[in-house]
Structure formats: C-alpha cells, structure tokens
Amino acid sequence: MLLLGHRFIRWACFLALFLIVVQLLLGIEWLWGDIQRYRTGDALDAIRGYRYSIWEILRDFSVVLSGILVLLLLLRIFISFKNDRIFDAVNIRRLRSVGWIYLGYAAVRIILLVIIITCVVRVSGTLPLLHRLAYGLAPVSGYVLYGLIVWVVAAVFREGLQLQEDQELTV
C-alpha cells in the first residue's frame, strides 16, 4: 500500500464519510421539499399548469438512494485499501456493484423520465417531446458511461488479483 500512501487513503475515507453525511442531509431536505410541494400542489418550474407528482419524488429518491449506496461501497473499498487488501475478490464485487448501481440508476431514470414526460404532455400539450427526451437522455447516457468505466476498472482489478495470486504461488 506504499505507493498510494496511507494519508491519501485516510483522506479518501474521510471525504467519502463526509459526502455520505452531506448526501443524507441534502437528500432529506430535498425529499422533504418535494413532499411539501406535492402536498400543496405547487406547479413545476418552467412548465405551465403541471404540478408536482409522485414521480418527481421517486426520481429524486432514486438520486439520493443510488448516491448513498455508491458512497457506502466506495468507503468500504477505501477501508479495505487501508488494510492492505487491494486486489481482493470482495473489492472486485463491490466495484462491479458500483457499476450496476450506475446502470440501474440510468434505467430507472429513463423509465421515470418517460412517465413524467407523458404526464407533462398530457397537461401542457405543447411540450416538444423530442427535445425533452433528447435533453433528458443526455445525462442518462453519462451514467451508462460511468457504469461502463467502473466495470472496466473492475475487470482490471480481476487481472490484478490473478497476478497477485500467481505471485503468492511463486513465493
């Protein structure tokens, strides 16, 4: 673990912990605001006549949930780095789970987006559907890319694990 440095790993763990707390606090504040707007029947910004629905709450809930899950997994990965377990089968599984969470979040977001757009179009009738879809799909493709990159990193970790096992056998 000398190349990464224990100080770096400790800071990464602190950062992950800090982000988990902030994510939790912001998420609670965010969801509470959503629920209040839903209960009072507020209109959604920039879309005339469309009011907050349960789908917006679900969308925001999926953001908070996926964020906390990813951070928890990363925290556990960094803790195991700190304990000198780098190319470890458990870490590979965790990394792949991070990839799955990003991909799953992208899928959930696409489904919720289609539902929300359908609701919006039903109310406003004039919303350019293709534009909304195009703008909505752009960030989703970003999550798919994140998932893919994390999967590739996990595949490299697997190669590292094989190398480590080979070296242990040689020794």
Next chain:
Amino acid sequence: MKQTSHRRIIYWAYRLVSVWLFFQLLYLVWRVFTLVHAANSRAPFFEHGQSNRWETANSLFHLLLPVVILSLLQDLLGSLRKQTAFDPGIIRKVRWIGFVYLGYALLEYVVFTIVPPWFTGQQRYPLVYGSSLLMGLLNLSGELFFGLLILALAGVFRYGLRLRRESELTI
C-alpha cells in the same frame, strides 16, 4: 484458447464502445448541422429549442464530452485487449479519462458561468454556480466526483504495476 471473464468483459466493452462512439459522432454531426441551419435561417433560436447562442454553444459542449470520453475509452480498451493492464501507458490513459472529467467540470464552470455575463449582460451569479460546482462533487452525477474517483483508482493501478515488475523479477 478459453477467455477469462475479465478478458471477455473488455472484449464486449470494446465492441459496445466502438458502436456507441459511431452513433455519438453521427448525433454530433446531426446536431451541428441543425444548429448551423438554424443560425442561417435567421429564425429565432428559441424555435429550434435554443434560447440563445450561449445555450447553443452549451449543448454542443455537452455533446463533445461523451465523444472525447468514448474515444479515450476505446483507445484504452483496444490497448487492454492486446497487453496487460499494468503498464505505464495504460495507467496514463486511465488518468487521462479522470483529467478530462475534471477539466470538463472546471471548464463548464468558467465558460458557462463566468464568461457569459461579459457578452450577454445576463447575470449568472458566479457564486451560486460555484456552489453548483461543489454540488457536482456532492451529488454523484458530477463529473468532478467521477474524475476524482477515476484518478484514485488509477493510483491503485500503480500498485499493480509494481506487483507485475516484482513478478517479472522473480521469474
């Protein structure tokens, strides 16, 4: 020869990324074409889904990121197919992906928050948007967060490189 699971993942990821990059390039060309057409037709930009030229530039800027990342990823996966992952060249490529994400997050802040008021006279509140840069770190959708994560994981690859060198010395 039977492929190991991580080799299979890299092989399929390479194919997926190649196809994705092709379509992303096609989409980019189509967007540039429609925006040029809109600019030449002298129609108000709003009719074409853009409220002003800065937002046009913004949408093109956002389209460039996946193209750059996908080409870097394709290059990386192409190298991973041919050689071991723990090579200085490969680690440099992984770090590049992290740096592109970081650079994108910072450039987006400078180009679309600090610069526009000088040209358009619109107030964009840099401090508020500065906090949105921080939010990019806090909510995990941010390129800033993902760039840092990739750089941290690239640091782990250096440990793999050391392992490989030790293994070669042992043999």
